[in-house]
Amino acid sequence: MTIQTLTTLFLELEQDARNAIGQITTLAHLEHVYLAYFGAKGEFTQLAKKIAEVPRDERKAVGQLINNVKQTIEHALDQKKTELSSGITSLWLDVTIPGTKPITGHLHIVTQAIEEITAIFARIGFYRLRYPEIDSDWYAFESLNMPPHHPARDEWETFFIENSKFSKIVLTPHTSNGQVREMERQKPPIRMINIAKCYRRQSDVSHVPMFHQFEGLYVDKDVSIPHLKGVLNHFVTQFFGKERKVRIRPFHFQFTEPSFEIDITCDVCNGSGCKLCKEGWLELGGAGMVHPTVLKNGGIDPEKFSGFAFGWGVERTYMMKQGIKIDDIRMLYSNDIRFLQQF
Amino acid sequence: MDILIVDSWLREYLQTDATPREIKDYLSLCGPSVERLQKVGGDWLYHIEVTTNRVDSASVMGIAREAAAILPRFGKKAIFTPRLPRLPKSPKFHLPLTIRVEDKTLCSRIMAVIINGVLVEKSPEIIRKRLEMVGIRSLNTIVDITNYVMVETGHPTHVFDYDRIGTNTLVIRKAKKGEKLITLDKKSFTLKGGESIIDDGTGRIIDLPGIMGCANSVVTKDTKRVLFFLETNDPVQMRTASMMHGIRTQAVTLNEKGIDPQLTQTALAMGISFFEKWTSGVVASKIHDWYPNPAKVKKVSVAKTKAFSYLGTTLPDAEIKTILHSLGFETQITKTVIEVIVPNHRSADIAIPEDVIEELARIYGYHRLPAQLPTGQLPEFQLPKILTLEGTIKQLLKGWDYTETYTYSFVCARDAQLSSYPLQDHVALLNPLSADATHMRRSLIPSLARTMAENQSRADHIRLFELANVYIPVNKKLPHEEPSLCIAQQDSYQDLKGIVEGLLVQLGFPEVVFQPSKHPLFTDNQTAVIKINNKIIGYCGTIAPSLHLEYGIKRAVVAAHISVEDLLELPTQPKRFTPIPKHPNIIEDFSLVFPPQTLIGPVITEIETMSPIIKEVLLVGVFEDTQTFRVTFQHPTKNLTKDDIATLRHKILSSVEKKFNGKLRE
Numbered sequence A: 001m002t003i004q005t006l007t008t009l010f011l012e013l014e015q016d017a018r019n020a021i022g023q024i025t026t027l028a029h030l031e032h033v034y035l036a037y038f039g040a041k042g043e044f045t046q047l048a049k050k051i052a053e054v055p056r057d058e059r060k061a062v063g064q065l066i067n068n069v070k071q072t073i074e075h076a077l078d079q080k081k082t083e084l085s086s087g088i089t090s091l092w093l094d095v096t097i098p099g100t101k102p103i104t105g106h107l108h109i110v111t112q113a114i115e116e117i118t119a120i121f122a123r124i125g126f127y128r129l130r131y132p133e134i135d136s137d138w139y140a141f142e143s144l145n146m147p148p149h150h151p152a153r154d155e156w157e158t159f160f161i162e163n164s165k166f167s168k169i170v171l172t173p174h175t176s177n178g179q180v181r182e183m184e185r186q187k188p189p190i191r192m193i194n195i196a197k198c199y200r201r202q203s204d205v206s207h208v209p210m211f212h213q214f215e216g217l218y219v220d221k222d223v224s225i226p227h228l229k230g231v232l233n234h235f236v237t238q239f240f241g242k243e244r245k246v247r248i249r250p251f252h253f254q255f256t257e258p259s260f261e262i263d264i265t266c267d268v269c270n271g272s273g274c275k276l277c278k279e280g281w282l283e284l285g286g287a288g289m290v291h292p293t294v295l296k297n298g299g300i301d302p303e304k305f306s307g308f309a310f311g312w313g314v315e316r317t318y319m320m321k322q323g324i325k326i327d328d329i330r331m332l333y334s335n336d337i338r339f340l341q342q343f
Numbered sequence B: 001m002d003i004l005i006v007d008s009w010l011r012e013y014l015q016t017d018a019t020p021r022e023i024k025d026y027l028s029l030c031g032p033s034v035e036r037l038q039k040v041g042g043d044w045l046y047h048i049e050v051t052t053n054r055v056d057s058a059s060v061m062g063i064a065r066e067a068a069a070i071l072p073r074f075g076k077k078a079i080f081t082p083r084l085p086r087l088p089k090s091p092k093f094h095l096p097l098t099i100r101v102e103d104k105t106l107c108s109r110i111m112a113v114i115i116n117g118v119l120v121e122k123s124p125e126i127i128r129k130r131l132e133m134v135g136i137r138s139l140n141t142i143v144d145i146t147n148y149v150m151v152e153t154g155h156p157t158h159v160f161d162y163d164r165i166g167t168n169t170l171v172i173r174k175a176k177k178g179e180k181l182i183t184l185d186k187k188s189f190t191l192k193g194g195e196s197i198i199d200d201g202t203g204r205i206i207d208l209p210g211i212m213g214c215a216n217s218v219v220t221k222d223t224k225r226v227l228f229f230l231e232t233n234d235p236v237q238m239r240t241a242s243m244m245h246g247i248r249t250q251a252v253t254l255n256e257k258g259i260d261p262q263l264t265q266t267a268l269a270m271g272i273s274f275f276e277k278w279t280s281g282v283v284a285s286k287i288h289d290w291y292p293n294p295a296k297v298k299k300v301s302v303a304k305t306k307a308f309s310y311l312g313t314t315l316p317d318a319e320i321k322t323i324l325h326s327l328g329f330e331t332q333i334t335k336t337v338i339e340v341i342v343p344n345h346r347s348a349d350i351a352i353p354e355d356v357i358e359e360l361a362r363i364y365g366y367h368r369l370p371a372q373l374p375t376g377q378l379p380e381f382q383l384p385k386i387l388t389l390e391g392t393i394k395q396l397l398k399g400w401d402y403t404e405t406y407t408y409s410f411v412c413a414r415d416a417q418l419s420s421y422p423l424q425d426h427v428a429l430l431n432p433l434s435a436d437a438t439h440m441r442r443s444l445i446p447s448l449a450r451t452m453a454e455n456q457s458r459a460d461h462i463r464l465f466e467l468a469n470v471y472i473p474v475n476k477k478l479p480h481e482e483p484s485l486c487i488a489q490q491d492s493y494q495d496l497k498g499i500v501e502g503l504l505v506q507l508g509f510p511e512v513v514f515q516p517s518k519h520p521l522f523t524d525n526q527t528a529v530i531k532i533n534n535k536i537i538g539y540c541g542t543i544a545p546s547l548h549l550e551y552g553i554k555r556a557v558v559a560a561h562i563s564v565e566d567l568l569e570l571p572t573q574p575k576r577f578t579p580i581p582k583h584p585n586i587i588e589d590f591s592l593v594f595p596p597q598t599l600i601g602p603v604i605t606e607i608e609t610m611s612p613i614i615k616e617v618l619l620v621g622v623f624e625d626t627q628t629f630r631v632t633f634q635h636p637t638k639n640l641t642k643d644d645i646a647t648l649r650h651k652i653l654s655s656v657e658k659k660f661n662g663k664l665r666e
Helices: A003-022 A027-038 A043-053 A056-086 A109-122 A151-155 A177-185 A225-239 A292-297 A314-319 A329-333 B020-030 B060-074 B125-133 B141-153 B235-245 B250-255 B261-278 B304-311 B317-326 B353-364 B385-399 B413-418 B445-455 B493-506 B545-551 B564-569 B600-608 B642-660
Strands: A127-129 A134-136 A169-171 A190-199 A210-220 A246-253 A256-265 A281-290 A306-313 B002-006 B014-016 B033-040 B043-049 B078-080 B098-101 B107-116 B158-161 B169-174 B180-182 B188-190 B196-199 B205-208 B225-233 B288-290 B298-303 B330-333 B337-342 B463-472 B480-489 B512-516 B522-532 B535-543 B558-563 B586-593 B614-623 B626-633
Touching (some): A003 A027, A003 A043, A027 A043, A177 A210, A210 A225, A210 A314, A225 A256, A246 A281, A246 B033, A306 A314, B002 B125, B020 B033, B060 B353, B141 B250, B180 B205, B196 B235, B225 B235, B235 B250, B304 B353, B385 B480, B445 B463, B445 B545, B445 B558, B493 B535, B493 B558, B522 B558, B535 B564, B558 B564, B586 B642, B600 B626, B600 B642
Antiparallel strands (some): A134 A169, A246 A256, A256 A281, B107 B225, B180 B188, B298 B337, B535 B558, B586 B626
């Protein structure tokens, strides 16, 4: 018998054995199959004897082959044996059955927005702080270049605190009270994000009397308008997506000079103009180069340092994100569980 | 402030090939923001937001001036073509008039002229149409002229009926407290004292200048002679008086922002020309001009290095000149410095170098500046511990099936009282928006109880938490803001306590003690004080029956209120490595019977602390009066023998019997 013939016979035997093993359903059946191959009169045992018919010098190669085949079949039998004894195969599994869901709670979308905003600014070295919600008129207005009776104060519908003995105290109508406070705490370079609750006397579909703002403050040498644009671009593309564009327009705030209004392209029309936006743009918020008087009030020499600041509503910014359409901002503070558990 | 500008009117001051749409877009990018462009009849109306510092551009003339500077930057032709009527020469015949200023802080300039022979008629159609487009009701020629001049120049103007003044005298002074006047819209006001007023020399008030005229001196249909009167008022005085009495007219909106006194003359001359043209009136007095301190030439310098640093780029001198000249500035530019002479109409808003930088940057175009991330050194910084701690708490509670709420920091007086602190120990709002929100809260529990009640019909299984400040008044200082945590749910107390314990373990406080206690926000005999290192950090238990009643809560609510700030001040126990025991442990159950109402917490503590070999004591079952404890014994270095266990078993049983009167179940 030639080596080729014997090899073919062994490979055929291996294939037959695999088929037979595949059809085994009980341990007794498995034992039967084992004997059919490896018993004294088993097929494998019989065929192995034919090695004697192969020329002597080729026997070594055949021996190798026979060993491989034996191991393969034995391994398949072992695997089948484990399967049968564990009982796995006897069960039918409905893979479409509803999964048992893990218990999970829900963080308020304001918390989620704050976490996201914090992370985006942390990537460019802006650290998060939280300055007081109830503050003196000095930090909330006067140190920001807004003397008493200044008409600019009209823009903030401010809550005042009953207090006859101490100087005026307000519920901060913006997070800008953190600007001079941060300058007092930290000498430049300053890269701060102050996120806190703010309060204004207004309540309608787009205003709530309590809301959150995030205030960016950057003070260093040679801070430029292009730096502000760079930081705005970073935030807008990270938060809203790469396709959104940002622009700045002239505006006026007492505590920045120059001051800007920031627009981003509308997500509905992608900047081509639609009913929901102004010719393709949506107002995001205000910003500006820190006014030298504010730097002085914070103990920083405006001849050596300059800076920029911006402060926007967390809720408003989050609601401008693609896909989140809430037509009444007061819903965020209704604490209706059917709303809260959607996020 | 929002203003309306009529396109055809604007084009009387501006020669341009720009379309209304282009004017809208380009102005918005470099100057006042045009919010909307509206087609009205055959004309266009611009809705423009003018910032408070730029009252000079709150007029047809002002917008035209801005447009003439901005449009050429976008390749459009634009020339500013102001109407500049001359003041008439004094007539031969003079009607008498005396103006006396008693308090010179009230205004900086007054100009007045008497016009004789005016006809009170309907104004020409174009005047009526334009005024109505900008939201001003057309009344008659006289009143329309004052408004037309105001919209065109941005300078408020006033007319008296000269004959109704009677005394030919105007006295400008501060009001005395209690003086009364009736405004032209027939409302009466009692003055607080200090307001700027005009009387006729007899003490009779005839005007609240800059804000509103008085009924006793305004023109009527029979008016023949008018006193055309313009003054530049002190802006702070204007604002205070107007806010105090709640009178908000277009005039005061302009006046409180500071009108350029040089503009007074232009407005006066323009008004006279209209009286002559539309009412056949003639000038019947000299031009009165009280102007004790004429405006001085104002110069501002900015270093080029500073300007270029702000811009992030350099500009050639020629471009700097073009930009500044287009805005009416004169310039003197050296190698290092840009010096400007500020035009009159900008003297109030241009004061510091940064103001000049803004003019350069905006006309050059913010949209043309590049965007670059700052490259400077990073500040040293450590995240405030409170923020990290709050973040961890939120994540843990979310994972444990809680829903986070954000309720308002201010509550109604009733909720404030329910917080167990008297109303006067709250931070109170001086000007609350509504009676629902008058006091800054001292506890989160009433807010969460209310939220629970509101949601009880919406879900069966509500578990809420909130992390927010409570506000504690501090004498002569800012209130203290204390970060606090409240957890509320309608599950068992045991579940809540487990969550609090689990939370505190995660935060690094494995040794927490719960002791029976009393607290006005909780139900008696169902309240525990929570302590760490003997310091009270909060309370937990069933909230008070009064709260259930108040909010109509149907199923008992258990809650925990913890001061997160107090946690910050406590030392946390760092995680330590204990070698994994080499010897097997031995576990034994003890079923013990105690007298009713025996506290089990101290029993467990007692057993746990009895020997270092007792590793763990768990309550594994409660059946009638029997409590089953599972005790794990473990020795670090040897196998425990039967005798070792027997000794400890005996010790446990005798101690439990002695201290708690607990006995092994028979």
